[in-house]
Amino acid sequence: MASRLVFCIAIVLIFLWSVADAFVYSPPKIFNVVNYGARADGNTDDSQAFLRAWSDACQWKGSSTVLIPGGTYMLHSITFSGPCLGEMTFFIRGTLKAPTIPALFFTDTWIGFHSVDNLTVTGSGYLDGQGASAWHYNDCFKNSQCLPLPSSLRFDFIRNSKIQYLSSINSKKVHINLFACNNIDISYVRVSAPENSPNTDGIHIGASTNIKISRVSIGTGDDCISMVSGSQNIDISEVICGPGHGISIGSLGKGSQNHNVMGISVRNATFWNTENGVRIKTWSPSWSSLASNISFQNIIMKNVGNPIIIDQKYCPHCPPSGGESVSKVQIRDVEFNDISGTSSSKVALSLQCSKLVPCQNVKLVDIDLAYKGLGVLAIASCSNVIGTSYGIQNPGGCL
């Protein structure tokens, strides 16, 4: 009788234990890359140690942190994949360094995250892409040796995640690249690369939704932030850009698989010495798609070329006699509101829309842009635009 009771109790305990194992998460745990063999000597490739730490952290049923303590870590191309069993934090306190030997960098990713939910990448550390070793391979128009180069940080199929308190310097190509992501918060991020470094966009967004970017500072050789096909519900605020090419929607319309771009808001931004300010550009000729519900608000321009620009004739390196090619991307519901400062080009406001599908419902509200040249007024130039204007219009005469 007693033995049967003990047996029953044992069965019940085993049952409870397995239920607990399935439903109750373990306490948070830290996985320090140094304990997985990372050398942090700035020279030895620490990728395998990082991958082992990630793998254990990812299998931990609870929140886990991959910790990269102070020090300099050389990492070859590496991707951290999910799905993981719990929330993940990738805490970079040290400096991560990319290789400078060409055989090690002809790939599209330096540090990638793939298919992870509830990921936080943070820690006040530095990512040094060592781009100077690679930029000369990157100018496809000038260099027949043009080869694929890696984005410093790539996020593919990442959801409900945060990228915060990081510095990315001298990426070989895009600094932070988001593809097919949803619900990402990027804040307190700094990007820095030389003004003449090619294709080094700060943040590049494609096919992603519900992205919030705030309190970032980006000085680089290409776009500060660029948003292409399928970017929807993107909220950008408190951004400082410069040098670089400004904030850009596009280029749109290049491929047949074009998804619409909708719900983009850029607020409280400052541009310093950038080649453009806020820009929408579409290829000409192009496939058809829609770019709508876009607003640029409360923006300061300091010595910016093309502070406000819609360019539906984008085709660098096209033969000059491009013929009658037109863009089929429909741009509508776009507001430029409270944009002031100085333009380094005479045409401070340029809206060049498609002859085939003119821009619809464009609003200009309180625009005050002065040309830097002495005694010369800034001018506006617009074609194929339907819209309205209110308040200050300097330069005026467009709508």
Ligand SMILES: *[C@@H]1O[C@H](CO)[C@@H](O)[C@H](O)[C@H]1NC(C)=O
């Ligand atoms: C991510 O967070 C959501 C919402 O809190 C939760 O439902 C989901 O289980 C989490 N997934 C992981 C892998 O932590």
Ligand SMILES: *[C@@H]1O[C@H](CO)[C@@H](O)[C@H](O)[C@H]1NC(C)=O
């Ligand atoms: C326009 O986009 C904003 C985000 O920028 C969104 O909150 C709003 O609902 C959108 N409006 C329409 C009519 O889609």
Ligand SMILES: *[C@@H]1O[C@H](CO)[C@@H](O)[C@H](O)[C@H]1NC(C)=O
């Ligand atoms: C943007 O700036 C305005 C005016 O300077 C301020 O009232 C508002 O709170 C700011 N918004 C954000 C999101 O910083």
